[in-house]
Amino acid sequence: MVASSRAVVCAMALELPCSGFQMARSDEVGEFRRTVPAVETRALVKWYGAHPALRGVDLCVGPGEILALLGPNGAGKSTLLRILAGLVRPTAGSAQVAGFEVGRNGEGVRRVIGVLAHGHQLYETLTGRENLLFAATMLGLDRSAERVAEVLAKVGLETAAEGRVRTFSSGMKRRLALAKLILREPKVMLLDEPFTNLDLKAAKLLEEFLMTSKAAGVTTLLATHDLTLGFTMADRMAVLQQGRVVFDAGRDEVSQESLRSLFSIHGELWGGE
Numbered sequence: 001m002v003a004s005s006r007a008v009v010c011a012m013a014l015e016l017p018c019s020g021f022q023m024a025r026s027d028e029v030g031e032f033r034r035t036v037p038a039v040e041t042r043a044l045v046k047w048y049g050a051h052p053a054l055r056g057v058d059l060c061v062g063p064g065e066i067l068a069l070l071g072p073n074g075a076g077k078s079t080l081l082r083i084l085a086g087l088v089r090p091t092a093g094s095a096q097v098a099g100f101e102v103g104r105n106g107e108g109v110r111r112v113i114g115v116l117a118h119g120h121q122l123y124e125t126l127t128g129r130e131n132l133l134f135a136a137t138m139l140g141l142d143r144s145a146e147r148v149a150e151v152l153a154k155v156g157l158e159t160a161a162e163g164r165v166r167t168f169s170s171g172m173k174r175r176l177a178l179a180k181l182i183l184r185e186p187k188v189m190l191l192d193e194p195f196t197n198l199d200l201k202a203a204k205l206l207e208e209f210l211m212t213s214k215a216a217g218v219t220t221l222l223a224t225h226d227l228t229l230g231f232t233m234a235d236r237m238a239v240l241q242q243g244r245v246v247f248d249a250g251r252d253e254v255s256q257e258s259l260r261s262l263f264s265i266h267g268e269l270w271g272g273e
């Protein structure tokens with residue numbers, strides 16, 4: 001087990017008055033930035049029946065931070081993201097996103113998050129454009145038709161947009177899911193293997209979106225097996241193993257080689273490399 005170098009930073013964030021709910025309601029990113037850790041979990045536990053997926057996860061992620069959630073298959077990365085997105089209920093412990101208590105204030109959480117996950121969360125019987133227009137309506141966006149057209153162009157789906165999503169290839173679905181993410185302008189992004197099935201152009205677009213979002217104070221949790229990707233994109237690496245955070249450090253505090261050899265010592269194989 002490697003001691004967390006993040007404890008100090010988290011403690012600093014937590015010293016601030018995290019009376020989360022009211023302060024997080026501010027639409028001002030600057031306000032949000034000063035007052036509330038973007039993501040915080042305490043002793044988070046999840047059992048699926050008799051199987052433990054998370055065994056007590058404590059995490060604190062600051063505004064504007066990109067955290068790579070690394071770890072082998074079955075480590076609990078998706079489960080953690082699904083809990084934060086309000087899609088799975090934890091067995092014990094607590095989690096907050098932008099100050100909103102997951103489980104107690106699902107509406108608040110949904111308002112600030114953007115998710116890219118294995119299931120695309122798209123309506124298969126609607127067209128690509130209809131999916132985005134529906135999302136825009138739910139978000140109460142102004143100029144929704146115009147903004148939908150903009151993001152469709154951005155992800156290169158203008159001509160395919162009138163087709164039903166069930167006819168899309170998996171890469172086109174990923175692009176549409178990316179368009180939905182961009183449309184949402186989330187404050188906290190929960191991305192599960194987000195580069196899977198994206199071609200080079202779409203991957204580049206996602207990378208740029210992550211970086212501009214970061215500059216605007218958006219926080220990202222990025223689950224991946226790919227250590228190289230983590231080191232390219234993230235400020236900080238947290239390694240999950242068998243439902244526990246076994247390593248948590250800034251990118252500048254550890255080299256890719258040492259992290260790789262540290263975990264190969266424990267016999268873990270990193271996928272995708």
Ligand SMILES: Nc1ncnc2c1ncn2[C@@H]1O[C@H](COP(=O)(O)OP(=O)(O)OP(=O)(O)O)[C@@H](O)[C@H]1O
Pocket residue numbers: 048051052053071072073074075076077078079080225
């Ligand atoms: N719905 C479910 N029902 C039962 N067990 C589950 C369910 N979802 C996940 N698990 C189990 O929980 C553990 C953690 O799974 P999870 O998908 O969170 O890991 P992961 O790190 O995201 O893995 P991968 O990299 O393969 O996606 C695994 O042992 C998995 O089999």
